[in-house]
Amino acid sequence: MIQIVEYGPTWPRRFEQLRRECTDAMAAAGAPVVAIEHFGSTSVPGLAAKPIIDATGR
Template sequence: MDETESLNRAIHEDVELFPYNPNWPAMFQGERDRLLHLFPGDFLAIEHIGSTAVPGLSAKPIIDILAGVDSMSGADELMEPLCQAKYATSMEFNASLV
C-alpha cells in the first residue's frame, strides 16, 4: 500500500478509541529519538501531542508528534525527507482533502 492509499484509508476509517496505553509515552520517545537521529540539528523541539499524550485518556492509538523548526523554509525542506522516512505530515494530510 502506498502512502496516499494509507492516508486515504486513515481519513475514511471508522474511529475506534482504545483505553489508555501506558506504553504510548515510550513509543513517542522512540519516534523522537528516531527523528533526532535521522535529522540531527533540524528540530528546535519535538513534542508528544494529541490524545495519546494525555495519561488516562482513551485515544485512537496514533502517536501525534509536533516538531518545531526555525523557519517555514526549513519545514518545507524537511517535507520530502520526512515522507521518505515513512512519516505522514499535516501538509500531506491537508493536500489529500482537496
C-alpha cells in the same frame, strides 16, 4: 471506522522512541531540531484515544 481504545501505558515510551528516531534522522540530514513534542489524546495519561501517536517538530 475510528477506533478508540483505553489509555496505553506504553504510549509515552513509543513517543520517545519515535522522537529519537526523528531527531537522529534530521541530524543525519543536517537539519536542526529544536523540539519534537507529543500532543493529542495519546499524550494525556488515562485518556481513551485513537492509538496513533501525534507529534510536531520545530
